[in-house]
Amino acid sequence: MRHLLSTRDLDLAAAVGILDVAEDMADVATREVKKLPTLRGRTVINLFFEDSTRTRTSFELAAKRLSADLINFSAKGSSVSKGEGLKDTAQTLAAMGADAVVIRHSASGAAQVLAESDWIDASILNAGDGTHEHPTQALLDAYTIRKRLHGDASRGRDLAGVTVTIVGDILHSRVARSNVWLLTTLGAHVSVIAPATLLPSGVETWPVKVGYDLDVAVDDNPDVVMMLRIQAERMNAAFFPNSREYSREWGLDDERLQRLRPDTMVMHPGPMVRGLEISAAAADSTRSTVLEQVANGVSIRMAVLYLLLASEGGGL
Amino acid sequence: MNLVITGATLPGGRSTDLFITDGRFAAEPAKGATVLDGAGLTALPGLVDLHTHLREPGYEQSETVLTGSRAAAAGGFTAVHAMANTSPIADTAGVVEQVHSLGAQHGYVTVRPIGAVTMGLEGERLSEIGAMAGSRARVSVFSDDGRCVSDALLMRRALEYVKTFGGVIAQHAQEPRLTEKAQMNEGALSGELGLAGWPAVAEEAIIARDVLLAQHVGARLHICHVSTAGSVEVVRWAKARGIDVTAEATPHHLLLTEELARSYDSRFKVNPPLRRDEDVHALRAALADGTIDIVATDHAPHPLESKECAWDEASFGMVGLESALSVVQLALVDSGLLGWSDVARVMSAKPAQIGGLAGYDAAFAVGSLANVTLYDSAASRVFGLDDLRGKGLNTPYLGRRLPGRVVATIHNGYPTVLDGELLDAATVAASAVAASAVASASVSVSASAAPPASPAPPASSASAADPRNPSA
Numbered sequence: 001m002r003h004l005l006s007t008r009d010l011d012l013a014a015a016v017g018i019l020d021v022a023e024d025m026a027d028v029a030t031r032e033v034k035k036l037p038t039l040r041g042r043t044v045i046n047l048f049f050e051d052s053t054r055t056r057t058s059f060e061l062a063a064k065r066l067s068a069d070l071i072n073f074s075a076k077g078s079s080v081s082k083g084e085g086l087k088d089t090a091q092t093l094a095a096m097g098a099d100a101v102v103i104r105h106s107a108s109g110a111a112q113v114l115a116e117s118d119w120i121d122a123s124i125l126n127a128g129d130g131t132h133e134h135p136t137q138a139l140l141d142a143y144t145i146r147k148r149l150h151g152d153a154s155r156g157r158d159l160a161g162v163t164v165t166i167v168g169d170i171l172h173s174r175v176a177r178s179n180v181w182l183l184t185t186l187g188a189h190v191s192v193i194a195p196a197t198l199l200p201s202g203v204e205t206w207p208v209k210v211g212y213d214l215d216v217a218v219d220d221n222p223d224v225v226m227m228l229r230i231q232a233e234r235m236n237a238a239f240f241p242n243s244r245e246y247s248r249e250w251g252l253d254d255e256r257l258q259r260l261r262p263d264t265m266v267m268h269p270g271p272m273v274r275g276l277e278i279s280a281a282a283a284d285s286t287r288s289t290v291l292e293q294v295a296n297g298v299s300i301r302m303a304v305l306y307l308l309l310a311s312e313g314g315g316l
Numbered sequence: 317m318n319l320v321i322t323g324a325t326l327p328g329g330r331s332t333d334l335f336i337t338d339g340r341f342a343a344e345p346a347k348g349a350t351v352l353d354g355a356g357l358t359a360l361p362g363l364v365d366l367h368t369h370l371r372e373p374g375y376e377q378s379e380t381v382l383t384g385s386r387a388a389a390a391g392g393f394t395a396v397h398a399m400a401n402t403s404p405i406a407d408t409a410g411v412v413e414q415v416h417s418l419g420a421q422h423g424y425v426t427v428r429p430i431g432a433v434t435m436g437l438e439g440e441r442l443s444e445i446g447a448m449a450g451s452r453a454r455v456s457v458f459s460d461d462g463r464c465v466s467d468a469l470l471m472r473r474a475l476e477y478v479k480t481f482g483g484v485i486a487q488h489a490q491e492p493r494l495t496e497k498a499q500m501n502e503g504a505l506s507g508e509l510g511l512a513g514w515p516a517v518a519e520e521a522i523i524a525r526d527v528l529l530a531q532h533v534g535a536r537l538h539i540c541h542v543s544t545a546g547s548v549e550v551v552r553w554a555k556a557r558g559i560d561v562t563a564e565a566t567p568h569h570l571l572l573t574e575e576l577a578r579s580y581d582s583r584f585k586v587n588p589p590l591r592r593d594e595d596v597h598a599l600r601a602a603l604a605d606g607t608i609d610i611v612a613t614d615h616a617p618h619p620l621e622s623k624e625c626a627w628d629e630a631s632f633g634m635v636g637l638e639s640a641l642s643v644v645q646l647a648l649v650d651s652g653l654l655g656w657s658d659v660a661r662v663m664s665a666k667p668a669q670i671g672g673l674a675g676y677d678a679a680f681a682v683g684s685l686a687n688v689t690l691y692d693s694a695a696s697r698v699f700g701l702d703d704l705r706g707k708g709l710n711t712p713y714l715g716r717r718l719p720g721r722v723v724a725t726i727h728n729g730y731p732t733v734l735d736g737e738l739l740d741a742a743t744v745a746a747s748a749v750a751a752s753a754v755a756s757a758s759v760s761v762s763a764s765a766a767p768p769a770s771p772a773p774p775a776s777s778a779s780a781a782d783p784r785n786p787s788a
Contacts, residue, residue: 087624107626108499108510109580116579117624130628132510174510201513202504 001307003115003124006133007182012158015185019143020155021303022296028065029299038310039068042099047089048127049075049105054270055127055137058294059102062301068099068309086110087119094120100308101125108132123308131172137269138178140300142186144289145224147296148265160187165217167193167250168228168277169239171200175269176228180208193217194250197239214249218256225260226267227252227278247276257282265289317730317747318346324354324690326680327361327656334359336686338754339729343682352734354690357723358656361664361679362394362687363641366457366486366564366671367540367612369633370396370427373414374403379617379707381415382741384637385424387615387706389732389744391637392689392722396425396615397671400432401462407432407443409451416453422741423748424732428671431455433474433485437463442474449481456672459486461540462587464522466492471526475535484562484670486538487526489547490588494518499628501574501589509577511627514589516544523547527554527561538670539563541614543588545598552607562670564612565599567636567643568712572596576712582623582630583712586616596647603662604653610667613640617708635708642718645693650719656693688726695721705738728755 007015028036044063046056056072063070075089086105093101100123103111108130115124128134145162146154164183170176170192183190184207191209192199203210211217218225230246240246247253252266257279260266266278266287274280283290319336326332334354337346365388371379379387381398388396398415400406406415412429419427431448435441437460448455458478465471465487474485495518500506502513523539527550530537542548542563551563568586573593576584584590602608616633623630636643644663648654654662660679664687668676675685697703699713725733730747732739739747 086626086629087621105626107628110626112580113582113626116581130510131512171507177508177510200507201502201515202507205504206507 004135004304004308005111005115005124005126007135007138007178007185008133010182010185012185015139015142015182016156016158018139018300018303018307019146021306022139022143022299023155025302025306026296026299028302035065035067037067038306039063039066042068042309043097044068044070044100044102044305045093045098046070046072047075047093047101047103048072049085049103049110050128052104052128054294055104058297059127059301061298062305065298065302066305068305086114087117090114090117090119094122098122100305102127104128106130125304125308128174130174132174133178134174135178135182136297136300136304137175138182139304140293140297141179141226141267141269142182143296143300144267144293145265147292148289158186159183162188162224163191163220163222164188164224164226165191165193165220165222166226166228167214167217167252169198169230169234170194170203170228171198172231172234173228179226180206184208191217191220191222195240198234214256218259221261222264224265224267225252228269229271229273230277243276251277251279252282253279254281257285257287260287262287267293269293318349319352319686319726319729319731320345320349321352321354321359321688321690324357324359326359327660334680334688336726336729339686339751341680341682341684341686352690352724356694357690357692359680360392360656360689360691361660361676362689362725362727363392363663364667364671364673364676365393365396365613365615365637365640366610366667367461367566368396368398368615368637369401369617370398370415371402371617372418373411377619377707381418381427382422383706384615384617385419385422385427386738387635387637387704389424389725389727390705390722390738391639392641392691392725393637394425394687394689394725394727395428395668395673396637397428397430397457399461400430400459401437405432405436406430406448407435407437409444409447409453412448412453412455413451420748420752421745423727423744425727426673428457428673429453429455430457430459430461430486433458433460433465434470439463439465439467439470442470442477445478445483446481449483456481456483457486457538457670458483459488459540461486461488464488464490464492466522468525468529472529472533475530475537476533479535482672484536484538486540487522488540489519489522489526491518491522494521498589499585500577501591503574503592505574505577509580511577514587516546516591519544519588520546520550523550527551527559530561531557531559536560537562541566541569541588541612542599542608543569543591543595545595548598548602548607552602555607562609563607564610565603565608566614567611567640567647568634570596570599570603570611570647571643572712577627580627582625582627583634583710583714585627585630585632586634587632600648600651600653603648604658610662610670611640611644612667613637615706617706618710620709623710634710634712635704635706637706638704639699639711639713639718641689641691641722642699642720643713645720646718649693686726686729688724689722690724692721692723693719695719697721
C-alpha cells in the first residue's frame with residue numbers, strides 16, 4: 001500500500017487485511033512494554049492544517065508505539081498564504097526526509113493532490129480532507145463493530161449482513177462518506193437518516209438506504225446507530241430551523257434509546273454535543289462504543305502506518 | 317505588406333486565390349505581393365473572441381495585453397473582447413481607452429474593451445456606461461463577468477440604459493446565494509467528492525429572469541458561457557418568443573465534463589463548472605441549431621501558484637485562446653455537427669456582430685478588411701505547454717490529442733502568424749502602424765470623394781480619425 005487516501009479504493013481483502021493487522025497491533029497494547037521496533041528510523045509527520053487534537057494524538061501514539069520518529073507540523077496559523085501552503089510545506093517536509101505524511105486539511109482532495117504531486121515522495125495518509133473522506137475513522141468504526149460482534153474471533157471476518165444506520169449531517173461529513181464505502185465493501189447494509197437539506201446531492205446513487213425519519217429507522221431495529229456531530233455553523237445557514245427542532249427530530253434521546261435493542265451499538269466519532277444529537281444517557285450507556293472507538297483508533301492507525309512503511313512493495 | 321494566398325479552401329468548400337492589398341481584399345494581386353501557399357489549408361475569416369481576460373491593468377503576472385494578444389493570434393484570432401475585471405476595473409473611460417490603445421499599439425489583434433456594468437463590479441451602481449461608449453475605445457459590450465448582476469432592478473436598468481448607446485449587456489448568469497463557496501457542478505459527483513455544488517438552477521434561474529427582463533424593456537441581452545442543458549432550453553424558449561437574446565458557449569464546456577474533477581486537479585476548476593455529459597451534448601446541439609450563437613473562449617490565465625494547491629483554494633478558470641479552434645474542430649466539426657462555414661459564423665461573423673465590431677460581416681469580399689486564419693485541419697498534435705503563447709499555463713488539454721493547426725493569421729492585412737509561428741512583437745507593431753496609416757489615408761480619400769460605401773455605425777468618424785484604430 002503506497003498511500004491511504006480514501007476507503008473507496010479498498011477492496012474487501014484489503015479492508016479485512018487492515019482490520020486483521022490492527023488486531024495484532026491491539027495485542028501490543030496489552031503488553032507491559034507497549035512498543036514495537038518496526039518503524040525505528042522512519043519519520044512520520046503529522047501535518048495538520050486543521051485543528052484536531054484527538055486525531056493528531058491518536059496518530060502520534062500509533063507512530064510512537066511503532067518506534068517511528070513523529071513530528072507534529074501544525075500549519076494552521078502560520079503565515080503562508082493560501083495556495084502556497086500545501087506545496088511549500090510538502091516540499092519542506094520532503095527535504096527533511098519524511099517517510100510518511102499524515103495530512104488533515106480543510107479542502108476536499110488535499111491528500112490526493114499531495115499524493116499525485118511531484119512535491120513529495122512520501123506515503124500520504126489522509127487524516128480527513130474537507131467534506132470528502134476520513135478513512136482511518138471508518139476503519140476504526142468497522143473494527144469496533146467487528147470486535148463487539150465477534151470478540152476474539154474477529155480475525156478474517158467481514159461485516160456481512162450487519163445493519164448500520166448513520167444519522168445526521170451526511171452532507172458535510174467525511175466520516176459518513178468513508179463509512180458508507182467501507183462498510184458496504186465489508187458487506188454491511190447502510191442506511192443514512194437526515195433532513196433533506198443535509199443529504200448530499202446524488203445520495204440516491206449511493207449504495208445505501210436513504211430516509212428522513214429517525215423513528216422509523218430506530219424501529220427498523222439496526223445493529224448499529226452511528227450519530228454524527230452537528231456543527232453550530234449549520235444552524236445559521238438554514239439547513240434546519242434551530243437546535244431544538246433538530247434534536248427533537250434527529251437526536252438520539254432517551255426515549256429512542258430505550259426502543260433500541262440492548263445490544264445495538266451506539267457510535268459517535270466525537271466530539272459529541274451532548275443534548276443536541278445525542279443524550280447523555282445514550283452517550284454513557286453500555287450500548288455506547290465511544291471510548292472503544294478511541295482505543296481502537298490507535299490500533300488502526302498503527303496498522304495503516306505499518307502497512308504503508310514496513311511492508312515495502314507488498315500488497316496487503 | 318501585400319499578400320497573395322494561393323489555393324486555399326474557403327469555408328464553403330471552394331478553392332481560390334486570395335489577394336490582399338493595402339489591408340483589404342482585392343480583386344487582383346498587387347505587384348510584388350508576398351505569396352503564401354494555401355494549398356490544403358482552410359481559409360477562415362479572422363476569429364473574434366467575445367470573452368477574453370487580458371488581466372492588464374493590474375494582474376500583469378497573469379497576462380498582459382501583449383501576451384494575451386499573442387496567445388490570441390497564435391490561436392487564429394484577429395479580435396478579442398477584453399473583460400472588465402482588471403485592477404482598476406474597466407468602469408471608466410480612462411481604463412478602457414488604456415486597454416484599447418495598448419491593443420492597437422501591439423497590433424496582434426484588435427482589442428475591444430468590455431466595460432463593467434456596475435462600478436467596481438460591486439453590483440450596486442451603474443458604471444459610466446455612456447462615457448465608455450463615447451470614448452475612443454467605443455465600448456459596446458458591458459459585463460460584470462466573474463460576477464452576476466444579480467439585483468433584478470439594477471439588471472433591468474442596465475438593460476434599458478445600455479439601449480441608449482446601442483450596446484449590450486453580457487450577463488454572467490450565476491445566482492450568488494445559490495453558489496456560495498461553490499466548487500464544481502452540483503450532482504452525484506460533487507456529493508461523492510465532498511466539493512460544494514454549483515447547481516444548474518443557479519444559472520438557469522438568472523437566464524430565465526433576464527430574458528423576461530429583456531423582453532419587458534425591449535433590450536438586447538447576451539448570455540456568457542452557457543453551461544447547462546436547462547439553460548439551452550430557456551434560451552431556446554426565449555428565442556422562440558422573439559426575445560432579443562444571444563448566447564455563447566466555451567470550447568471547454570463543449571468538450572469536457574465534470575468527471576475530470578475526480579482528479580482534484582485544479583486545472584479543471586472553472587466557472588461555470590464543467591457539467592455532465594448530457595449538458596455537453598445539449599450545448600453542441602444548441603450551437604448546431606443556432607440556439608447558442610457563438611463560441612467564446614473565456615480565456616482566463618492564472619499564475620502557477622493559483623493552481624498548484626488544493627481544489628478549494630485554486631482560482632477558477634482556464635486558458636483557451638490557443639486551443640479554441642482545435643477544440644471546436646474536435647467537438648463539432650469532426651463529429652459532423654458543424655461545417656466550416658458554421659465555424660466561420662460562430663467564431664467570427666456572429667461574435668463580431670454581437671460585439672459591434674465592424675468589418676467582419678462580409679468575409680473575403682473585395683474591399684473588406686483582410687482578416688484571415690489559415691488552418692490545417694488535417695494536422696494533429698498532442699497539446700503541450702509549448703503550444704501556449706500567453707503567460708497562463710492553466711490549460712485543461714495538456715497531453716490530449718487535438719486536431720488542427722493554425723498556420724497563418726492575417727490581421728487587418730498583415731501577418732501576425734506565419735508557418736505556425738508568431739511574428740516578433742516589433743515586426744507586428746510596425747505592421748500595425750503602417751496599416752493604420754494606409755487605412756486613414758483611404759478613409760480621407762473616400763470621405764472626400766463620396767459617402768462611405770458601407771453604412772458605418774453611429775459616431776464612427778471619431779474612431780476612424782484615430783490612426784491607431786483602423787478597424788473600429
